[in-house]
Amino acid sequence: MSSDAMAIHAAEVGAGRPWVQTLHEWVTTVDHKRLGILYVLLALIFLIIGGIEAIVIRIQLMRPHNDFVSPQVFNRMFTMHGTTMIFFVIMPVMFGFANYLVPLMIGARDMAFPRLNAFGFWLTAFGGLLLYFSFVGGNGLYGAGNAPDVGWFAYAPLTSRAFSVGHSTDFWTIAVLVSGFGSIATAINIITTVLCLRCPGMTLSRMPLLAWMNLVMAALVILAVSPLTAAQIMLSIDRYLGGHFFDTQAGGSAALWMHFFWIFGHPEVYVLVIPAFAFASEIIPVFSRKPIFGYPAMVAATVCIGFISMAVWAHHMFTIGMNSMANTFFVLTTMIIAVPTGIKIFNWLGTMWGGRIQFKTAMLFCVGFLFQFLIAGLTGVMLGTAPFNWQLGNSYFVIAHFHYVIVGGIMFCLFGAFYYWFPKVTGRMLNETLGKLHFWLFFIGFHLTFDTMHIPGVLGMPRRIYTYEPGRGWDTWNLIIGIGAFIQGLAILIFVANLVFSYFRGSKAGNDPWDAWTLEWSVSSPPPSYNFASIPTVSSRRPLWDRKHPEDPDNRYE
Amino acid sequence: MAEKHKTEWRVVVGRATGIVVLLGGILLAAGLCNASAPPDNSVPSIFDPRSTPAESISHLSRFVLAITGLIFLVVFSLLLYAIVKFRNSDANSNREPAQVYGSTQIELAWTIIPILIVVVLFLATARVIHAIQDAPKPATAVEVTAIGHQFWWEFRYPALGIVTANELHVPVSDSAHPTPTFLKLLSADTDHSFWVPQLAGKTDLIPNRVNGMWIDPKQTGIFLGQCAQYCGTQHAKMLLRVSVDSPEAFDAWIHVQKQSVNRDDREVTGRQVFETTACVNCHAVGGTNATGRFGPDLTHLMGRSTIAAGAAENTSENLRLWVQNPGAIKPGSLMPAMKLSDADLDALVRYLETLH
Numbered sequence: 001m002s003s004d005a006m007a008i009h010a011a012e013v014g015a016g017r018p019w020v021q022t023l024h025e026w027v028t029t030v031d032h033k034r035l036g037i038l039y040v041l042l043a044l045i046f047l048i049i050g051g052i053e054a055i056v057i058r059i060q061l062m063r064p065h066n067d068f069v070s071p072q073v074f075n076r077m078f079t080m081h082g083t084t085m086i087f088f089v090i091m092p093v094m095f096g097f098a099n100y101l102v103p104l105m106i107g108a109r110d111m112a113f114p115r116l117n118a119f120g121f122w123l124t125a126f127g128g129l130l131l132y133f134s135f136v137g138g139n140g141l142y143g144a145g146n147a148p149d150v151g152w153f154a155y156a157p158l159t160s161r162a163f164s165v166g167h168s169t170d171f172w173t174i175a176v177l178v179s180g181f182g183s184i185a186t187a188i189n190i191i192t193t194v195l196c197l198r199c200p201g202m203t204l205s206r207m208p209l210l211a212w213m214n215l216v217m218a219a220l221v222i223l224a225v226s227p228l229t230a231a232q233i234m235l236s237i238d239r240y241l242g243g244h245f246f247d248t249q250a251g252g253s254a255a256l257w258m259h260f261f262w263i264f265g266h267p268e269v270y271v272l273v274i275p276a277f278a279f280a281s282e283i284i285p286v287f288s289r290k291p292i293f294g295y296p297a298m299v300a301a302t303v304c305i306g307f308i309s310m311a312v313w314a315h316h317m318f319t320i321g322m323n324s325m326a327n328t329f330f331v332l333t334t335m336i337i338a339v340p341t342g343i344k345i346f347n348w349l350g351t352m353w354g355g356r357i358q359f360k361t362a363m364l365f366c367v368g369f370l371f372q373f374l375i376a377g378l379t380g381v382m383l384g385t386a387p388f389n390w391q392l393g394n395s396y397f398v399i400a401h402f403h404y405v406i407v408g409g410i411m412f413c414l415f416g417a418f419y420y421w422f423p424k425v426t427g428r429m430l431n432e433t434l435g436k437l438h439f440w441l442f443f444i445g446f447h448l449t450f451d452t453m454h455i456p457g458v459l460g461m462p463r464r465i466y467t468y469e470p471g472r473g474w475d476t477w478n479l480i481i482g483i484g485a486f487i488q489g490l491a492i493l494i495f496v497a498n499l500v501f502s503y504f505r506g507s508k509a510g511n512d513p514w515d516a517w518t519l520e521w522s523v524s525s526p527p528p529s530y531n532f533a534s535i536p537t538v539s540s541r542r543p544l545w546d547r548k549h550p551e552d553p554d555n556r557y558e
Numbered sequence: 559m560a561e562k563h564k565t566e567w568r569v570v571v572g573r574a575t576g577i578v579v580l581l582g583g584i585l586l587a588a589g590l591c592n593a594s595a596p597p598d599n600s601v602p603s604i605f606d607p608r609s610t611p612a613e614s615i616s617h618l619s620r621f622v623l624a625i626t627g628l629i630f631l632v633v634f635s636l637l638l639y640a641i642v643k644f645r646n647s648d649a650n651s652n653r654e655p656a657q658v659y660g661s662t663q664i665e666l667a668w669t670i671i672p673i674l675i676v677v678v679l680f681l682a683t684a685r686v687i688h689a690i691q692d693a694p695k696p697a698t699a700v701e702v703t704a705i706g707h708q709f710w711w712e713f714r715y716p717a718l719g720i721v722t723a724n725e726l727h728v729p730v731s732d733s734a735h736p737t738p739t740f741l742k743l744l745s746a747d748t749d750h751s752f753w754v755p756q757l758a759g760k761t762d763l764i765p766n767r768v769n770g771m772w773i774d775p776k777q778t779g780i781f782l783g784q785c786a787q788y789c790g791t792q793h794a795k796m797l798l799r800v801s802v803d804s805p806e807a808f809d810a811w812i813h814v815q816k817q818s819v820n821r822d823d824r825e826v827t828g829r830q831v832f833e834t835t836a837c838v839n840c841h842a843v844g845g846t847n848a849t850g851r852f853g854p855d856l857t858h859l860m861g862r863s864t865i866a867a868g869a870a871e872n873t874s875e876n877l878r879l880w881v882q883n884p885g886a887i888k889p890g891s892l893m894p895a896m897k898l899s900d901a902d903l904d905a906l907v908r909y910l911e912t913l914h
Binding site: 072155156249289323328342345357367371379385386392394459463464557 | 600601602603604605612614615618619622623626629630633634636637640641644645646654655656657658659660661664665668669672673676679680683684686687688690691692743747748749751753755758759760761762764765766767769770782783784785786787788789790791792793794795797868889890
């Protein structure tokens with residue numbers, strides 16, 4: 001190590017310096033790894049908050065006519081839970097991982113636009129703070145504040161000033177708007193980084209799937225968040241400048257907001273899930289000891305999903321009274337998207353097939369993901385069947401379905417990613433025993449809650465009700481759902497404890513604890529500033545496999 | 559090390575089996591619960607249809623469930639097999655498995671087969687969409703305009719000149735003489751959704767937009783449902799009751815509804831309270847000077863079995879509580895607390911109880 005590198009290293013460790021200086025460095029950082037960590041920490045804080053909101057919802061619904069919280073509080077809880085989890089947990093955590101991993105995996109020293117990167121993070125962070133400031137400021141600063149209570153998709157005209165007095169809706173609008181600008185900035189950054197900063201030899205067809213999938217995700221962010229941003233501005237114009245876009249009392253259109261929201265909302269699902277696919281596509285091969293099965297098919301399926309996802313939005317709107325032709329069209333596009341998604345599941349299975357599967361915690365989470373995402377996809381087909389959707393839409397079946405996607409699919413992959421890359425980021429391994437406990441508790445809690453949750457939907461229970469009548473066959477199911485929620489909460493606490501414990505006491509990781517194949521494992525853990533002392537050159541999709549097996553390199557077969 | 563792997567593996571299999579059994583149990587219980595649903599339609603299950611749209615949806619749903627169930631079984635078996643068969647074991651723990659990069663034939667197979675399944679599902683779905691949405695309206699159809707309000711339902715029968723609230727009465731429809739009910743769906747304020755699972759799928763009521771749906775119940779009885787689109791604070795207590803009447807009972811109901819209120823001069827004090835306070839700003843009572851339209855029409859209030867959009871039984875005590883403090887039954891409802899003296903309150907409730 002040169003003396004310069006030593007100095008940088010010492011600066012990073014920060015031994016013996018005042019904490020203000022360390023804080024200043026983190027606040028002013030433009031380093032992709034630090035910003036990545038900041039994104040992830042931000043998301044973890046909001047995950048705890050959003051999780052508490054979910055627990056409040058479930059306690060309230062554990063028995064009929066419960067009065068744990070008032071209807072007003074309940075409505076705020078589900079609005080904040082949804083908004084928080086989508087905009088301030090999953091999106092930032094995915095951006096965090098992308099920020100940290102993409103440059104390392106493509107052999108770059110940083111993101112393309114480091115300052116834009118920091119700008120994007122701080123917009124997201126302040127967006128989140130703004131959202132939560134509504135608890136204080138929603139009714140103005142004279143006391144009882146309130147959080148938004150319009151639901152996370154904030155259908156018009158509930159958001160108009162006639163139905164939403166005070167400023168709670170404005171906090172929601174501006175928070176989403178601000179963080180949306182941050183998302184667009186980060187997306188531009190990811191696209192530019194992936195397209196322009198790949199190391200010599202890394203053609204697009206040799207790029208790790210994680211980079212490919214984040215590229216598609218970033219493109220979707222630009223396409224999807226822009227209409228949402230436009231809609232938020234239109235809503236603000238309605239509320240403050242006398243516009244009538246969504247003001248039905250003055251001839252505006254409520255359905256217009258639905259279109260705007262869901263043309264964001266559905267690609268958004270893929271914005272969240274494609275990075276999760278990316279984790280699975282890196283973790284499953286390493287723990288199966290095989291390269292990903294059908295790399296070109298995986299890339300093609302991802303791009304295909306990206307395109308088709310722009311044409312399915314109105315399947316969220318089958319009940320709004322579109323004509324039969326429109327409904328039929330969106331049934332078709334919705335069902336078609338199941339094909340590339342299926343291809344992915346089969347390719348992951350193909351990767352495991354004939355492998356030597358090691359059930360480390362990261363792999364357990366990915367196998368759990370495969371199982372649950374399969375079910376989520378199939379309930380998605382049911383919901384894509386418009387007539388079935390007329391029954392199931394806006395019922396608890398929908399809630400069960402999309403939590404199956406977001407928790408059973410995305411969160412499971414995300415936990416897998418934590419167990420897989422934590423050693424790289426911190427230099428220490430996450431504890432495997434606690435990890436397995438985390439997995440099994442979360443798995444059991446997840447299934448108790450979300451398997452059960454399909455049933456009240458089938459029995460006619462709509463979403464977003466703060467209480468329900470006894471005797472409709474919903475009581476027992478809601479009790480079980482609540483119990484499962486507590487078990488999941490406990491699992492999350494174990495996970496956080498594991499993060500903290502392992503950060504200080506975990507065993508040393510070394511450069512390459514999993515015997516993996518992508519470039520991030522070729523540098524120290526944590527990686528040095530600017531990642532690579534000299535930019536690597538690659539000649540296949542698995543550069544470290546080539547180094548470890550010079551007698552049988554990958555580029556002979558690709 | 560190898561031994562440890564083995565025990566670890568046993569634990570994994572043991573737990574996984576336990577969970578599969580648990581899940582199976584839950585599903586089984588769900589099935590039983592479904593099968594043993596009480597006959598009084600108190601559980602509004604979508605798989606217990608009593609009207610053509612709900613029935614064709616239920617058929618399609620069972621078909622889709624069968625196909626997706628089959629896909630699940632196949633893929634889940636493959637996953638389970640892979641987990642068991644290709645796990646890390648002592649025999650292979652120190653060498654890498656054969657490195658396989660893919661296969662075009664296999665990729666084609668698992669692209670084409672799903673496409674064929676999609677075609678089948680799509681055609682079956684398109685057929686049902688057309689059958690339900692494009693069904694012609696017979697001349698014998700009953701027409702009802704349903705208007706969603708925060709947080710109650712207004713039902714108007716334009717051809718019959720009837721206005722009522724929260725409890726929809728429709729005739730039973732037999733296949734020889736079909737008398738389906740066609741609903742025109744409007745909203746007075748925010749979005750709502752009309753959902754009575756045993757009769758039809760839901761359709762939203764959106765302000766500034768005219769939607770429609772139809773039902774043709776095959777069985778008399780009360781069918782339960784509720785608003786299925788979040789519409790504000792009391793979305794949860796915007797309940798729906800559809801009373802499917804025999805033709806005679808329906809005619810009798812129409813006959814009663816068409817009459818103006820019986821003048822019952824014994825309750826003149828209560829009537830005076832009603833007509834001289836804010837009640838009349840929102841409520842109408844046919845044949846009197848109460849003509850408000852913001853709240854439910856009360857002309858035949860006592861013909862309804864519930865008040866406050868199904869939030870409470872229609873009893874004297876509940877009526878009294880509702881007028882005195884609506885927040886006790888339905889916090890956040892738009893009915894204000896009337897702050898009447900006890901004597902006025904009693905008189906008012908007695909008056910309301912004359913509105914048959």
